[in-house]
Amino acid sequence: xxxxxxxxxxxxxxxxxxxxxxxxxxxxxxxxxxxxxxxxxxxxxxxxxxxxxxxxxxxxxxxxxxxxxxxxxxxxxxxxxxxxxxxxxxxxxxxxxxxxxxxxxxxxxxxxxxxxxxxxxxxxxxxxxxxxxxxxxxxxxxxxxxxxxxxxxxxxxxxxxxxxxxxxxxxxxxxxxxxxxxxxxxxxxxxxxxxxxxxxxxxxxxxxxxxxxxxxxxxxxxxxxxxxxxxxxxxxxxxxxxxxxxxxxxxxxxxxxxxxxxxxxxxxxxxxxxxxxxxxxxxxxxxxxxxxxxxxxxxxxxxxxxxxxxxxxxxxxxxxxxxxxxxxxxxxxxxxxxxxxxxxxxxxxxxxxxxxxxxxxxxxxxxxxxxxxxxxxxxxxxxxxxxxxxxxxxxxxxxxxxxxxxxxxxxxxxxxxxxxxxxxxxxxxxxxxxxxxxxxxxxxxxxxxxxxxxxxxx
Numbered sequence: 001x002x003x004x005x006x007x008x009x010x011x012x013x014x015x016x017x018x019x020x021x022x023x024x025x026x027x028x029x030x031x032x033x034x035x036x037x038x039x040x041x042x043x044x045x046x047x048x049x050x051x052x053x054x055x056x057x058x059x060x061x062x063x064x065x066x067x068x069x070x071x072x073x074x075x076x077x078x079x080x081x082x083x084x085x086x087x088x089x090x091x092x093x094x095x096x097x098x099x100x101x102x103x104x105x106x107x108x109x110x111x112x113x114x115x116x117x118x119x120x121x122x123x124x125x126x127x128x129x130x131x132x133x134x135x136x137x138x139x140x141x142x143x144x145x146x147x148x149x150x151x152x153x154x155x156x157x158x159x160x161x162x163x164x165x166x167x168x169x170x171x172x173x174x175x176x177x178x179x180x181x182x183x184x185x186x187x188x189x190x191x192x193x194x195x196x197x198x199x200x201x202x203x204x205x206x207x208x209x210x211x212x213x214x215x216x217x218x219x220x221x222x223x224x225x226x227x228x229x230x231x232x233x234x235x236x237x238x239x240x241x242x243x244x245x246x247x248x249x250x251x252x253x254x255x256x257x258x259x260x261x262x263x264x265x266x267x268x269x270x271x272x273x274x275x276x277x278x279x280x281x282x283x284x285x286x287x288x289x290x291x292x293x294x295x296x297x298x299x300x301x302x303x304x305x306x307x308x309x310x311x312x313x314x315x316x317x318x319x320x321x322x323x324x325x326x327x328x329x330x331x332x333x334x335x336x337x338x339x340x341x342x343x344x345x346x347x348x349x350x351x352x353x354x355x356x357x358x359x360x361x362x363x364x365x366x367x368x369x370x371x372x373x374x375x376x377x378x379x380x381x382x383x384x385x386x387x388x389x390x391x392x393x394x395x396x397x398x399x400x401x402x403x404x405x406x407x408x409x410x411x412x413x414x415x416x417x418x419x420x421x422x423x424x425x426x427x428x429x430x431x432x433x434x435x436x437x438x439x440x441x442x443x444x445x446x447x448x449x450x451x452x453x454x455x456x457x458x
Contacts, residue, residue: 057114065375071100072101073367076357147423184269184270196445200416203239206238207236238443241288241441242439243438245268246433246435251431290442293403293444307447313453318397326368333404335451347405352401353378402453410445421434422437
């Protein structure tokens with residue numbers, strides 16, 4: 001797989017280099033060589049890890065998205081003009097804007113779904129496996145379908161993958177299966193893809209964070225020096241909490257040799273874990289689950305202190321400011337220190353993005369929202385990538401509906417190494433349950449690196 005990715009990247013670099021040389025010499029223009037949609041599809045290619053990428057499908061979706069955005073701007077301009085002239089917008093105009101907005105949202109999802117396809121578990125490939133690993137794969141399929149002695153399977157796993165353990169009648173799944181579950185979960189939990197993710201072997205991860213540096217002083221000639229202000233540190237500990245999910249299958253399906261049971265339950269487990277994580281990383285209380293970004297003390301950004309999350313008001317109760325709402329978004333983006341703005345992203349629900357799309361700058365000349373030409377994100381707001389997570393609250397009075405952060409530096413996720421599996425064909429007649437258990441934690445590790453927008457006047 002790595003060789004395939006490197007080959008694709010090399011091809012892209014070569015093509016772009018040739019384009020650059022030809023356009024620099026005024027031999028041809030970029031538009032003569034490649035359409036914006038095809039260029040966007042090429043930019044998206046390195047992020048599509050599978051072997052069945054349909055470039056035509058990507059290009060078509062990007063073109064449809066671009067056309068829809070132009071239609072949206074025209075329709076919304078008509079809406080804004082009507083409000084300015086009449087004090088209201090006709091119902092059909094409002095309906096048209098809402099319809100195109102819905103189309104844009106769906107197209108963004110479709111583009112990202114192309115990327116998700118490559119992360120879905122594939123059928124078992126025995127190429128390149130050692131005899132021990134092949135023996136284990138065959139034994140695992142037999143265990144999943146028919147049950148048996150998990151301790152014997154663990155012994156085979158230890159030989160094949162240098163790990164293995166009995167777990168109350170179950171087993172510790174092999175590393176490839178664990179990675180597949182985490183990969184599928186990552187397509188569901190947005191924060192897992194943009195946060196700092198660490199794999200640990202203990203109950204949690206503790207670290208020291210410098211909250212203030214050592215101050216220097218100027219010393220004149222002949223003057224005595226002295227002690228400078230000491231640096232201050234805070235301890236951050238994130239514990240890995242236990243979660244479980246139980247996908248199940250009919251026994252008749254397990255008896256079908258063509259039914260790829262391993263891929264099926266891996267996908268089910270990954271989706272289930274991902275949905276639970278996605279909610280916890282936003283709204284989790286920190287009690288028996290991760291602590292979400294919205295479950296820390298909030299404070300107006302002007303009064304920010306370590307241990308609290310600073311917020312910037314939108315200028316209206318449950319809405320953006322009635323006058324120059326774009327100014328509030330600019331203030332919001334600049335509330336984050338410049339050292340964190342590189343690689344920072346906006347996190348919000350689809351319904352919130354629908355509101356942001358409508359906003360222009362103070363002069364009314366251009367929209368703050370723009371399409372992401374690569375299709376990686378749901379769009380850009382003043383250049384900041386937008387990541388959609390519908391676990392973020394809808395916009396209402398006093399809601400914290402938009403986060404802006406360098407999530408790699410702001411939020412840490414810890415995965416306790418090892419996912420356990422227990423097979424249960426006794427509890428429910430005619431079905432077999434597969435109980436997966438894993439440990440995961442999450443919490444803010446740098447309070448300076450994240451800001452929230454509060455939908456209130458102050």
